[in-house]
Amino acid sequence: MVEKHSIEVTTRTLVESMVREDATIDAGELYTVANALGMTDQQVRLCIRRLVADGQFTQHGRGRKAVLHATTATMSALAxxxxxxxxxxxxxxxxADWDGCWHLVAFAIPETARAARDAMRDGIVRLGGAPIQGGLYVSANAWEPHLDALTAELDVADHVTTFTTADLHVGGTDAPRRIAARLxxxxxxxxxxxxxxxxxxxxxxxxxxxxxxxxxxxxxxxxxxxxxxxxxxxxxxxxxxxxxxxxxxxxxxxxxxxxxxxxxxxxxxxxxxxxxxxxxxxxxxxxxxxxxxxx
CATH class of the missing domain: 1.10.730 (Isoleucyl-tRNA Synthetase; Domain 1)
Structure with a gap:
């Protein structure tokens, strides 16, 4: 019998985690693992339907004999x-020792490009950035190549500034560990x-x-x-x-x-x-x- 744990694995996470190197999922194996995690067959079926309806997977066959195929876009997103x-x-x-350099990015994307502005902010946070004040974010890591890729994808390079400094004061302190704890x-x-x-x-x-x-x-x-x-x-x-x-x-x-x-x-x-x-x-x-x- 599979030992039960308190780990929270959503049905969607399970499905996405079961994708093999050839972009397929064996539904029989998927249902078996889902049951071991305490999920019902109905939960799995509903999740599969949503993913297929959203165009993230295609399904061949029915029930536990089915095979799911992840789309190219899905495979890229799940990597x-x-x-x-x-x-x-x-x-x-x-x-990977720290060189004492802070890496900053500032952006002022106009209201007419609100979607790009929101995506820029979310992307910066995913890269580990912390907000200092409106439109200004900092990281302790050299993230410039990733920021360049993000701004190019969103077509907002004209509204973005990046710079580095070893002399950063935040909230009245320049102590690096205190800055990190604050941000x-x-x-x-x-x-x-x-x-x-x-x-x-x-x-x-x-x-x-x-x-x-x-x-x-x-x-x-x-x-x-x-x-x-x-x-x-x-x-x-x-x-x-x-x-x-x-x-x-x-x-x-x-x-x-x-x-x-x-x-x-x-x-x-x-x-x-x-x-x-x-x-x-x-x-x-x-x-x-x-x-x-x-x-």
Whole structure:
């Protein structure tokens, strides 16, 4: 019997997580994993209908014998951002030290382009930027290539200014760690990492001590990826010099890497695409760490 966990995996997240390298999903496997996660067949059917109606997937066949095919656009949107995953692990092992430089972007996009203005703001936040005041955002990382791509996509380059400084004062302080604590919700981010650490430790114990079925291994993979993503998405990837120490994310990611190395070794048949994408990055982390075991 599959051990039940408190990890929140939405039906949509499950479906998207089950996409294989060839852009397909085996519906029978999808329903089996969904049931193991406590979802009903009806929940899965309704989710599939919405995704097909939205043009994100096509369906061939019915019920558990169906095969879903993700569109090219869907495959592109679902690709885990390996660059950022690799960077966070580089930070953890001291291979991406901060140079003391703040990277800023300012924009004043007119009301007539409100949609682009909103998309610009959302894109900056996704890149880890924090607002200082209206239209002015800061990051501790060199994000200019990503900003250039964002402004080009939105066609707003004429309204955007980027610059860097090593002399930043915010709210009366120029102390980098105080600035970081003021601008980013570090308590909430740390809480997400502690939750990830708790789940990853439980998963690691199961992987080390239990003889798990293919369904249990796949369920553990999806739950771990979902919790990892939940902790990763709001994390601005601040350098260690700007974070409270010890930082919860560092320990959490080490345990996740150890879990992933065991899942890779288990050779789950037809693993999802996200498994392969994360595994390639985290396998490199394991190599760099000298296959260090984490308890």
């Amino acid at each position: 885990p951002d390996a660059e950022f995953v690799r960077y966070m692990f580089d930070q953890d092992r001291g291979a 980013w919700p570090l308590d909430d981010i740390a809480a997400r990492h502690r939750r990830l650490l708790d789940f990853a430790r439980r998963t690691l114990r199961r992987l080390r001590t239990a003889d798990l079925t293919d369904t249990e291994l796949l369920t553990a993979t999806i739950e771990l990826a979902a919790e990892f993503t939940r902790a990763m998405e709001p994390d601005p990837l601040l350098p260690p010099q700007l974070l409270p120490q010890p930082w919860a994310g560092t320990k959490a990611r080490r345990v996740v890497a150890e879990c992933w190395s065991l899942l890779v070794a288990a050779e789950t048949p037809a693993p999802p695409r996200l498994f392969r994408a994360y595994a390639e990055v985290i396998s490199d982390v394991i190599v760099h760490a000298g296959h260090q075991q984490v308890s």
